[in-house]
Amino acid sequence: MSPINSTNVSRIFSKLDKNGDGLVSLDELKGFLGTIGINSSQEELELLVGKTSLDSIDFFFFYDAITKANIKESNKYDDHCENILVENDLTKVFRVFDTNGDGFICCEELQRALSRLGLWDEQCGKDCKSMINVYDKNSDGKLDFEEFNDMMFAH
Structure with missing residues (x-):
């Protein structure tokens, strides 16, 4: 109406x-x-x-x-639709990082993605493991989609 x-x-x-x-x-x-x-x-x-x-x-x-x-x-409906669009975009970004397609981002994949973006250097290589460890809730040494989502929206 x-x-x-x-x-x-x-x-x-x-x-x-x-x-x-x-x-x-x-x-x-x-x-x-x-x-x-x-x-x-x-x-x-x-x-x-x-x-x-x-x-x-x-x-x-x-x-x-x-x-x-x-x-x-x-x-409320518009907000819900926007959330779906953001999640779809985030899924695409996740796939860019998850180069082997196994549903997880390991340190090597994170390092490769950061290199392609021009954001990797020797110091960053040391930080890849610590970056993953901060958001790795189940301590398996890699990020699943939910953990990646948390990392992307952490402020």
């Missing part, structure tokens, strides 16, 4: 107020929500709204609240 201006919200309110009493009952609201795919019971609406009917101001605040809730839910 995308936000609309207050004039349009007022028009929706007027359409829902079928008897013209200046109030939208929970029955009228329930019918409206059902037409836009939001099914709820009378009891749920009573708990949510806290009243048996809404005047135009209450309706505007109700509309604003469900719009903001929908935007937050959409942002």
